[in-house]
Amino acid sequence: MQPILTFYKNFRIIAISISLLGCWAILKSHSPYSVVFIFWLKVFTNAALIGYTHFFRSQQFIFFFNLGYSMRKLYLQTLAIDFFIWLVLTIITLNLL
Amino acid sequence: MMYTLEMDGIYLEYDLRKILTNVYVKCQTGQIIGLLGRNASGKSSLMKIVFGSLEGHYRSVRINGEPQLVPFTKRISYLPQEPLLPSFVSIHKALKLFKIDPQKIVDVFPFTNDVLNLKPSQISGGTMRILEVIMILNAPSQFALLDEPFTGLMPIHVDTLKEYLSEKKKEKVIVITDHLYRHVLELSDALYVLANGKTYITNDEDRLVSLGYVREL
Numbered sequence: 001m002q003p004i005l006t007f008y009k010n011f012r013i014i015a016i017s018i019s020l021l022g023c024w025a026i027l028k029s030h031s032p033y034s035v036v037f038i039f040w041l042k043v044f045t046n047a048a049l050i051g052y053t054h055f056f057r058s059q060q061f062i063f064f065f066n067l068g069y070s071m072r073k074l075y076l077q078t079l080a081i082d083f084f085i086w087l088v089l090t091i092i093t094l095n096l097l
Numbered sequence: 098m099m100y101t102l103e104m105d106g107i108y109l110e111y112d113l114r115k116i117l118t119n120v121y122v123k124c125q126t127g128q129i130i131g132l133l134g135r136n137a138s139g140k141s142s143l144m145k146i147v148f149g150s151l152e153g154h155y156r157s158v159r160i161n162g163e164p165q166l167v168p169f170t171k172r173i174s175y176l177p178q179e180p181l182l183p184s185f186v187s188i189h190k191a192l193k194l195f196k197i198d199p200q201k202i203v204d205v206f207p208f209t210n211d212v213l214n215l216k217p218s219q220i221s222g223g224t225m226r227i228l229e230v231i232m233i234l235n236a237p238s239q240f241a242l243l244d245e246p247f248t249g250l251m252p253i254h255v256d257t258l259k260e261y262l263s264e265k266k267k268e269k270v271i272v273i274t275d276h277l278y279r280h281v282l283e284l285s286d287a288l289y290v291l292a293n294g295k296t297y298i299t300n301d302e303d304r305l306v307s308l309g310y311v312r313e314l
Contacts, residue, residue, distance in 0.1 A: 002193070002194055003194055006186060006190065006194065009185050009186075010183075010185070057183075059177075059179055059180070059183075060183035061150070062150060062175065062177045062179075062181060063181055063182055063183055063186070063191075065148070065149065065150055065168070065169045065175070066169075066171075066174050066175060066181075066195075066233070066236060067171070067194055067195070068169055068170065068171040069169065070168065070169050
């Protein structure tokens with residue numbers, strides 16, 4: 001788990017900022033249906049972040065390969081963590097409506 | 098425990114240019130294998146293919162006779178020519194991830210005690226290289242592939258590192274490629290030269306001249 005959290009450092013600031021932005025948008029719109037839009041925003045921004053990491057910061061992968069993590073394992077587990085954070089933040093926000 | 102690593106049947110080409118065609122390297126615990134070759138002869142590519150970070154057109158890597166079909170199982174560790182550590186990972190954190198006791202590094206290179214809490218960007222290239230080499234040598238793997246481990250190191254540190262490598266070969270197979278070939282020659286128990294996509298086991302140093310790697314010894 002530690003290597004995954006370390007890899008997540010690559011884009012956690014942007015990813016969590018977008019999740020928080022989504023929470024703010026839900027509160028502002030007073031509509032739970034905006035979650036659908038926020039969800040797709042997360043999907044596209046995460047794809048962009050992974051694309052950027054994959055093509056412009058690929059040298060760092062050797063470090064994680066040495067720790068026994070393949071590229072697929074890194075991406076899937078990191079996305080799962082980010083999705084979990086987004087889900088928790090969104091549920092908390094929806095309860096505030 | 099004794100481990101044997103064999104690599105053969107490796108084929109790699111870029112834009113129809115054949116890089117690796119006929120490779121055979123065999124090594125076992127207790128050995129340091131030197132791998133020499135001219136620039137662009139495919140040394141780094143060979144290491145990457147064996148490690149798994151580069152897909153060759155064909156690849157056969159066996160450990161104790163068993164084909165290694167899945168890469169990154171922590172059995173083989175690899176030091177790339179380029180910096181190993183991501184810029185955002187501190188040395189201390191990296192050592193923790195590799196499960197290495199920092200004292201192991203400080204015992205060999207006492208001056209590193211002052212830099213263990215820093216990030217790679219705050220450390221000189223030579224010091225960083227030492228830390229990376231020791232990290233790979235202490236990783237819980239049975240094989241270490243080192244691509245240019247002596248780059249940027251001052252002579253006194255090269256000597257200390259050579260002593261350390263000689264010590265570590267008792268527990269893991271070490272494959273080294275470096276253009277500081279005299280150090281490689283001194284350390285190696287077996288030497289391979291990569292030329293024209295093929296590996297040539299070289300017992301006679303004069304062969305380095307005939308294979309076009311050095312002008313004279």
